[in-house]
Amino acid sequence: MKLKRYLLGGLAVSILIIACKTKQKTQSTTTTTTTTTTTTVVVAPAQSLLDVASVKYPGILQADLDAGKKIFTVDCRKCHGMDPIKSLEEDKWISVIDVMAPKADLTADQKTKLLQYVLSQRKLDTGS
Numbered sequence: 001m002k003l004k005r006y007l008l009g010g011l012a013v014s015i016l017i018i019a020c021k022t023k024q025k026t027q028s029t030t031t032t033t034t035t036t037t038t039t040t041v042v043v044a045p046a047q048s049l050l051d052v053a054s055v056k057y058p059g060i061l062q063a064d065l066d067a068g069k070k071i072f073t074v075d076c077r078k079c080h081g082m083d084p085i086k087s088l089e090e091d092k093w094i095s096v097i098d099v100m101a102p103k104a105d106l107t108a109d110q111k112t113k114l115l116q117y118v119l120s121q122r123k124l125d126t127g128s
């Protein structure tokens with residue numbers, strides 16, 4: 001019995017894959033859209049404390065008013081309670097603060113901020 005030997009030669013199959021990649025540069029475009037919204041206020045908004053204060057003290061900052069308010073609500077209440085700001089006339093506040101500022105150990109700058117806050121708040125509260 002002849003044994004046929006099939007010699008299978010090594011079959012080298014070379015598969016050459018050429019991947020041809022075409023790189024396309026994608027340009028990303030950023031589009032900025034600016035939307036302008038116009039709001040129509042039907043009801044007149046209440047004037048803010050800063051609005052009122054700015055009439056008498058041009059250039060005053062919200063931070064000045066906040067500082068004045070803090071002095072009024074913290075330092076000035078160390079010894080006693082306080083009637084509403086609008087219950088005293090402007091002149092009365094000026095003279096009272098002259099007397100009370102040293103009692104509260106206020107610096108000249110703190111006294112100024114307190115006065116600006118109190119007089120502006122009074123104006124806002126009384127509307128005059």
Ligand code: HEC
Nearest residue numbers: 071072075076077078079080096097100101103104106114
């Ligand atoms: C060390 C305590 C003390 C501090 C701090 C103090 N007060 Fe007074 N305050 C008094 C005393 C005492 C009186 C009442 C006697 C008087 O009028 O001097 C008074 C009275 C007042 C009155 C009534 C005045 C009147 O004539 O009706 C007002 C308003 C007032 N203080 C505001 C302030 C303000 C604003 C501050 C902050 C700057 C302040 N007080 C801080 C002790 C103090």
